[in-house]
Amino acid sequence: MASAIALLCLLLTGVVGIVVFTAYTNKLARRSAQARHAIIENLGISTTSNPQFIGYFHPYCNAGGGGERVLWTAIAATQRAHPNCISLVYTGDVNVTKEQIMDQVEARFDISLDPKSLHFVFLKNRRLVEDAAWPRFTLLGQSLGSMFLAWEALSQVIPDLYIDSMGYAFTFHVVAWITKGSIPMGAYVHYPTISTDMLARVKARKVGHTNSGDVAGSLLLSIGKTWYYCFLMYHYSLALSRPSFIMANSSWTKNHVDAILSHSDPVMNVMHFLNPLFALRLFATMLKRSKDLHTESTTTRREAKIVYPPCDTREMVQFSLDKRERIILSIAQFRPEKDHPAQLRAFAQLLADHPSYTSGSTSVKLFLLGGARNEDDHARVQALRDLAEELDITPHVQFIVNASYPEMLGWLAMASIGLSTMVDEHFGINVVEFMAAGVIPVTHASGGPLHDIVVPLDGEATGFHARDPQSFANAMHAVLSMNQSEELAMRTRARTWAVSAFAEERFVEGWEAAWKGWVQ
Template sequence: METYSSSITLIYLRSRVLIEANYFKLWTSLGQKISSIILGFEALIRFIPDVYIDSMGYPFTYPCFYYLASIPIMSYVQYPIVSSNLIEQLNEENNNNEFIIKKSLLFKLKLISYQIYSYIYGWCGRCSSIIYCNSSWTKKHIESLWGLSCIHLVYPPCDIKQSLEMPFIDIDEKQTIKTIVSVGEFRPEKNHQLQIQAFHQLLQKKPEYHEQLKLILIGSIRHYEDREYIEQLKLLIDNLNISNQVLFKLDMNFQELKNQLNQAVIGLSTMRNEHFGIGLYNMSSI
C-alpha cells in the first residue's frame, strides 16, 4: 500500500495514559471507559475531523463526536465490551469473586450494574453511522446490543498460501518429543491456567509420556500487566512441578511460529466466547 507522509498527521493525546489497566486495580473496565471519554474530549479539542473512525474499541467516546460536533462515526468492532450472554455467565462461579457469590445482595447489584452498563454501551454504539465486525460472533452480539441494521461483516485478511507451502512432517510413535502448542496473547481471558492444569492432569494420567510431551505457550507481550500474568503462570507451573515440560515462546516472528505449529501434534485453545481467533486460524491452516 502506497502512503504519502505529507497527508498523514499524528497528534499525541496526553490523556491516553489514563486508559491503562494499571491505573485501576478495582472496577478496571468502568475506570477505563470513563477515562476514554476524557480521551475523546481531548481528541475533539485538538482536532475536529470530518469522519471519526474507531478501531480500538472506545464506544464511550462516540457521544462526544456525535452530539457535540455532529461528526459521522465509523466503528470497527473486534470484540464487544459487553456480550449479550454476559449476565448468564455471571452465574458461574469461575467468572466471579467468591465473596460476591456468597452475598446475594451484592450479586444482584452486580447483575443490575451490568444491565445498566449494557444499556449505556448500546446507546453509545447507536451513535455510529456504519459498523464493521470482524466475525459473525461479534456481529451477532453487536446487532443484539446496538440494535442497528448498518452492521457489516469484514474478516481480517488471512493469507494461507505460506502455510500450505510448509513441508509435511510425519509424526509417528517413534518421535522423541511431541509438542502441544497454544497461540494467543498473554491475557487472563485466554485462560492459560486451564491449559496448564489440563496438561498436568494428562501427565498424571499418562506418566509414561512425562518425558515425551511438551506444552509450548506462544504469544506476544504488550505491557507490564502481561509480564506479571506470565509470572503468575510460571508460579503455577512450578507448584505443579512441570517446569521442564512447559515452555514459553514470546514475541516470535511468523516463520518461527509456522515452524512450531508444523511440528506440533495438538493445538490448544481455552478462551471462552472466542470472537475471530487468529490463533485458531493459524493452528488449523498448517
Template sequence: MRRRDVTDPNRRIIYGFFHPYANNGGGGERVLWQAVKATLLADDKNICVIYTTNIEAEPLDILKKAESKFQIDGLDHSRVVFIYLRKFSQLIDSAFWKHFTLVGQLFGGMLLGLEAMYELSPDVWIDTQGLPSSYLLPAVSLKIPILAYTHYPILQSDMFAKLKFQKFKDLSKFSLLNVRDYFALGKLVYWSCLYYFYVYLGTKIDIALANGTWTFNHLSTIWTFNSAFGNQLEILYPPCGTEYLTKDVDLTKTRNNKLLYLAQFRPEKRHDLLVKGYAQFLEKNYPNVTKPTDIIPTLVFAGSCRTADDTATLTSLQELVEKRGLSNFVEFRVDISYDEVVELLTTCKFGLNAMWNEHFGIGVVEYVARGCIPLVHASAGPLLDIVGNSNTWKGDNGFFFKSLEDPDFDESLQADTEPGFMVFDINGQLITYPTFDTLLQEIFVKDPISDAKLITLRQNGQQVIEHKFSNKTFTELWIQHINTLDALEKQYREDKRSKVEKVY
C-alpha cells in the same frame, strides 16, 4: 474555498483511526494496519490519521514494526499522519481505576476522543481499538460517518444472569430489611445504566463490523436499534495473513509430537487448565514415566509477557509445572521472534487453545494455516468460525474439549454422561464434549490418530481458511466499506452541516 467543495474530486478525505495502542503488535493492531493500507488503496485522495498514545515510539518506527510483523507492504508513508494523545491516556487503562472500572474507561475514552478531535478533526471516524465512548462526541458534534470494528463487546446481555435481580420486575422479591438486597439493587441499576448507554452508543455507528460470529451474535442482541436507523452490522473476519502462512509448508511431512499453545501469558488464556489436564493424562495412561518418549506428546507454551502481571502469570505457571513434576514434559518459549513462531507452527503436530469464549482466535487460524491440528476449547471463535462442525467434539479440521471450570457448565445435564465427557447446551442443542485429558487419551491411546488422518485434517483446514481469513479478502471487503463511508461523508456534509461547517 473551492478545494473543500463536496464534489471537488481533489478534495482530500481524512480518515481518523482511533487506536491508542497502535504500536502494541497484537491482533487488534493487525486489523488497524491492514485497514490503513486498504483505505489508502481505495483512493489516492484518502489520508489516514492515527490517534495513538504510544508517545515513546517515532512514526517511522511504528510503521516499520507494522510492516515487518504483519506483512504490511506498500504503505504510502506520505499519507499516514500520527497524532499523539498525551493528556488522558492513563484513563483508558483498567489498572488506573480501582473501582467502577468500566465507567472509568468509558469516561476516559470520551476524553481521549475529545483530545483527538481537538488535535485534528477528521472527515470520517474509525474506531479499531474497541473504545465505544470515543466516537460519541465526534458523531454528535462533528456530524461525520462512524465505523467501529469490534473485537469484543464490552457488555453482554447475559451478564445480568449473574445478578440477584436480573430485571426490574424481579424487584418484587426485594426485602426492605435485607441489606444485601440494597447492594443487589445498586448492581442492577449500575449495569442497566451501562447497558443502555452501550445500546445508545451503537446507534451512533453507521457501519459496525464484528470480528466473528460470536461477537456478531452478541452485538445483534445489544444494538437492536441499528437496523431501524439504517446502519450496517456485519461480520468482517480479521486479516490473518493466511496467504503467506500457507506458502512453502509440506502438509505430508512428519512432525514433532508436541502440543503447541501460542498465547500471551495471561490468566484468561488458562494455561493452568492445560497443565492440570495434561498431568491427569499422564497419571492415567503413563503412571511410571518420568521422561518423554516418542508416543507421549509434550507441551510447548510460546507467548509474550507485556506487563508485570503477565510475568507473574508465567512465574505461577512455571511453579505449577514444577509442582506437578512435569519439567521434562513442558517447554517454555517466551518473547520469541516471529520466525521462531512460524518454525514452531511448522514443526509441531498439534495446536492448543484453552480460553473460554475466545472471541475470535487468530492463533488458531495460524495453527490451521501451517498444518498444526487444533485441539481447542469449544466456544466462540474457534468453535463457530475456524475449526468447523460444531455439532460434535470432532471438528472438520481439529478437535474440541470442554472443562468443569467453564462458566456455562450445567450439573443438571450430566446425569447419563460417561466418565471424562460432559454435556453442554450449545445454542439450544445438547452436545457431548471430552475434557482435555480425555481428548488426549482418545487421540493418543484409545484410538491413536493416523498420519493419513492428520494429513486429511490439514488439507481440509487449509482449503477453508486460506481465502476466508486472508489479508486479500479483508482488504477487498474493507474497501467496499470505505466507498460507503466516502458517499456518506458527502451526504452528511450536505445534509447535516451548516454552510460554515461544510467549508471547514
C-alpha cells in the same frame, strides 16, 4: 413562582453551557485545521490534493495481536486503493517512534506500510483505559477513560472519518459532541465491552473471568453487580447506536452486537429521561446546536455486518503436513481473557493421565507464545510460570514472549496441536493460523472457534472442542494417538477450510464495502 424561576435558571444555564461549548469546539476545529496542514506538509503531500483523513482509534497499535493485524491490514489496503487518504492512528505507544512501529508491523505481520500516507497521533493518558487504573468498577472506569482519551485525540487533530478499531464504543459520544455530528463514524468490533452472556452469568451467579467467586457467592453482591451491568449495557447500547456502520469479526460477535443494539431496559429508560441533563440536551437539540445529541431517541437500529479478520496464510500453507513434532502450541497475548492458566491445567491433566508423555520418544511439550503489552502482562507471565511450577510441569513448558513473525511461523511449522482455551473467543485468528499451518486445533467450545472456524468440512471434523481440563486433555490425547493417515486427513481438511474461508482478500473486500461510501 419558585418552580418557574428554577426552570428559567436551568434554561439560562443550558444556554450559557451551549455557547461556551460551541466556542470551545470551534476552537478545536481551528486547531485541527492547522494540525492537518502541518501533517500534510510533513508528509510531503501537495496541499492542493485535499487528502482525506481517516482516523483509527487504537491505543495499543504496537501490541502485536490479532486486533493489530486487522488495523494494519486495513491501513495497508487503504494505502494501495486510496492514495489520497491519510491514515491517522491514535495510539498510546508514546515510547516508540513511527519508524519503530512500522518495523514492528513488518516483523510481526509481514505487512509493509507507506510512511507518506501514515501519521501517528500519540496519546499520553493511555493508562486510563488499563485494568490497573480501575481496580473497582473496571468496565465503567475504562469506558470513562476511553472518553477522555478520545478527547485528547481529537483535541490534536479531527479526521474526516473516525473508526474505532479496538472496541472503545464510548468514544463515539465524544467524537459526536466535538464535531457536532459532522463526521461519519464506524466501528470494527472484536469483542463487545459487555454482552448478554456476561449479564446472564452474573444473574445466574456463575463463577467466570468476569464474575469472581466472591461476587457469585453473595446474593447481595450479585444483585448489585446485576444493576451495574444493566446500567453499562444500556449506555453501551446508546454508544453503539451512534456509528454510521459497524463491522463484527464473527457471527458470535454480530449476534451479541445486534442484541445489544436492540437492548432496552424500562427502568433505565425512565432514569435516563428523568436525568436533569436530558433537559439540557433536549433544549440544545431544539436550538439545533448539535446534529446528534439525543441518540437515545433514535428508533432505527443498525445491524452489524460480519467481516472476518484477515488471515495471511500464504507462507503457512507451504508447511509440510507430516512429520510434526510432539509440540502443543498456544499463540495468544498474555491477557486475562485468554485464560492461559486453563491451558496449563489441561496440560498438567494430560501428563497426569499419560505419564509416558513426560519422557522418551513420546514426550510432549507445551509452548506458549504471546505478546506482553505492559507491566501487567509481564506480571501475568510470571504468575503463569509460578503456576507451572506449582503443577510440577515446568520442565515441559516454555514461554516465548513477544516473538517475531518469522519465529512464530517456525513454531507453526513444527507443532502438532494448537491450543486455545479462551471462553467466548470473539473470533480467533490464532486458530485460523493453526489450521492453515496444518496444526490441529483444540479450542474451547464457544464463540468464533465453535461457530465459524473449527467447523466440519464435507461432514468431517477439522479439529476438536472442549470445555474443561479433562476434556481438553482427552482431545489432545486423541490427536497425539491418531494414526498417520487420520492425522494427515484432518490437517488437510483444516488447512483447506481455513484458506478458503478466511483469506485476506475477503477481509479487504468487506472492509472497503463498509467505509468507502462515507468519505469523498
